[in-house]
Amino acid sequence: MLILPVAVGTLVAALFLVWWERRLLGWWQDRLGPNRVGWFGVMQAVADAIKLLTKDDWVPPFGDRAFFVLAPAVVAGAMLMALAVIPFAPDWWIVDVNIALLWFLAMSSLAVYGVLLAGFASNNKYALLGSLRAAAQMVTYEVFMGLSIMGVVIHAGSFSLVDIVEAQDDLWFVVPQFVGFLIFMIAGLAESHRLPFDLPEAEHELTAGFHTEYSGMKFGLIMAAEYVALIVTSCMIALLFFGGWKVPAFLGFLDFLPPVFWFGAKVFVFINFFILLRAAIPRPRYDQLMGYGWKLLLPLSLVNLLVTGALSL
Amino acid sequence: METAIFYIAALVAALATLRVVTHVNASHALIYLVVSLLAVAVIFFLLGAPFAAALEVVVYAGAIVVLFLFVVMMLNLGRTSVERERGWLRPGMWIGPAVLAAVLLVSFVFVFWGTDAKTSGEMVGPRAVGIALFGPYIIAVELAGFLLLAALVGAWHLGRRYLEERRGADDFPEEDASPDEAAPEASAEGNA
Numbered sequence: 001m002l003i004l005p006v007a008v009g010t011l012v013a014a015l016f017l018v019w020w021e022r023r024l025l026g027w028w029q030d031r032l033g034p035n036r037v038g039w040f041g042v043m044q045a046v047a048d049a050i051k052l053l054t055k056d057d058w059v060p061p062f063g064d065r066a067f068f069v070l071a072p073a074v075v076a077g078a079m080l081m082a083l084a085v086i087p088f089a090p091d092w093w094i095v096d097v098n099i100a101l102l103w104f105l106a107m108s109s110l111a112v113y114g115v116l117l118a119g120f121a122s123n124n125k126y127a128l129l130g131s132l133r134a135a136a137q138m139v140t141y142e143v144f145m146g147l148s149i150m151g152v153v154i155h156a157g158s159f160s161l162v163d164i165v166e167a168q169d170d171l172w173f174v175v176p177q178f179v180g181f182l183i184f185m186i187a188g189l190a191e192s193h194r195l196p197f198d199l200p201e202a203e204h205e206l207t208a209g210f211h212t213e214y215s216g217m218k219f220g221l222i223m224a225a226e227y228v229a230l231i232v233t234s235c236m237i238a239l240l241f242f243g244g245w246k247v248p249a250f251l252g253f254l255d256f257l258p259p260v261f262w263f264g265a266k267v268f269v270f271i272n273f274f275i276l277l278r279a280a281i282p283r284p285r286y287d288q289l290m291g292y293g294w295k296l297l298l299p300l301s302l303v304n305l306l307v308t309g310a311l312s313l
Numbered sequence: 314m315e316t317a318i319f320y321i322a323a324l325v326a327a328l329a330t331l332r333v334v335t336h337v338n339a340s341h342a343l344i345y346l347v348v349s350l351l352a353v354a355v356i357f358f359l360l361g362a363p364f365a366a367a368l369e370v371v372v373y374a375g376a377i378v379v380l381f382l383f384v385v386m387m388l389n390l391g392r393t394s395v396e397r398e399r400g401w402l403r404p405g406m407w408i409g410p411a412v413l414a415a416v417l418l419v420s421f422v423f424v425f426w427g428t429d430a431k432t433s434g435e436m437v438g439p440r441a442v443g444i445a446l447f448g449p450y451i452i453a454v455e456l457a458g459f460l461l462l463a464a465l466v467g468a469w470h471l472g473r474r475y476l477e478e479r480r481g482a483d484d485f486p487e488e489d490a491s492p493d494e495a496a497p498e499a500s501a502e503g504n505a
Contacts, residue, residue: 067340098438102367109375113347116379120340120386128386135383139376146371159439 075114130209134200192229
């Protein structure tokens with residue numbers, strides 16, 4: 001019964017996250033950011049949504065119409081489906097299956113299709129280059145995104161996210177799995193193609209990459225999916241490595257606050273961290289990104305898995 | 314309820330697979346293949362194999378078909394290839410394959426007609442699958458590992474030759490000529 005609130009709530013959160021991100025970036029870059037509409041500019045998000053909804057929804061006549069319409073739905077649908085397995089607090093989840101972690105990986109790998117189809121259907125060389133980059137990048141980073149969380153699975157002995165959170169009663173997994181945490185964070189960033197790793201849509205080189213031809217609400221949906229991916233990745237980090245809804249040990253005196261507050265707070269911290277990364281780190285070159293993944297992160301995640309497995313025998 | 318879902322998923326899988334074969338546009342055919350794989354994953358889930366269902370989506374739909382689509386996009390097959398496919402897929406072409414498939418179908422039905430093989434419908438968790446894989450089936454796992462290693466070395470070899478040619482031709486600095494094509498290929502093996 002949580003399906004509708006979770007889906008709608010996440011989309012609304014994604015909408016306001018755009019405003020929040022612009023304000024934070026403005027603050028860090030010593031400028032104001034959107035501060036005119038509503039209180040502190042918070043209504044800017046609503047204004048943006050109205051603008052997107054009333055814009056001309058143009059489908060390029062030279063492309064592949066069916067794929068062009070399908071692509072944004074695939075991106076957004078896959079990311080919203082990933083939310084289905086996320087537990088927000090004890091007994092606050094849509095489903096708890098024993099393959100929850102694999103479900104998340106499956107959904108994030110299906111999201112690749114949206115990006116690929118968007119670029120392919122646009123029949124535009126910038127879009128095509130963007131989606132080729134996206135496909136290679138996402139398939140690459142998926143490999144060790146999966147490998148990096150296997151250490152957590154070894155510790156918890158389950159793929160279920162609820163079990164994983166319950167297993168972190170004494171110690172958050174970020175301590176024994178610090179390497180796994182770093183790799184998962186980098187891979188999550190690449191999967192949601194956010195700024196240091198936004199090569200599929202690098203605006204200096206590729207206009208807007210795979211969504212160059214998109215306008216109106218189709219563009220809005222792609223944008224929203226990116227923010228939902230950011231939220232989902234932050235949720236996964238909080239669940240897998242930072243004890244989900246559990247109260248941090250050093251704040252034990254605050255345990256009268258509801259579990260969902262702690263979960264939300266952790267997720268919010270990671271979202272802000274990802275936004276800060278955007279302001280702080282420039283984009284790498286494409287071959288650097290791929291080389292970094294295959295030559296450094298993949299061996300590192302394999303070694304991490306090997307050591308974790310050996311130690312827990 | 315579950316029986317109904319099973320038949321719906323099976324129907325979707327069969328129709329989508331049929332379209333994979335009959336579609337003239339390579340990229341559309343691949344998307345039908347993805348639909349077919351997802352339907353098969355649903356069937357796996359219903360039969361009590363959630364782990365296999367998840368891996369079906371992660372590995373087959375999420376990595377291998379992505380690479381097929383990637384290659385199709387790189388080759389940028391346009392209208393000419395659709396026309397050529399249409400030329401190849403004349404109605405007369407279907408007679409031979411249809412007869413052979415019908416023979417297979419008949420023998421398949423014949424084999425399964427008398428047997429009363431039901432699945433227990435019981436969920437087999439990831440733990441049980443892992444124990445089976447690394448217990449009685451350890452040889453198969455190791456052999457698959459050998460095969461994938463061989464594929465990986467092969468992909469590296471092909472990529473290396475391409476790079477050396479390029480390096481000799483216009484004297485590229487080393488880091489500038491990274492294997493863009495070789496990398497995603499290797500990823501499928503790594504993932505599988």
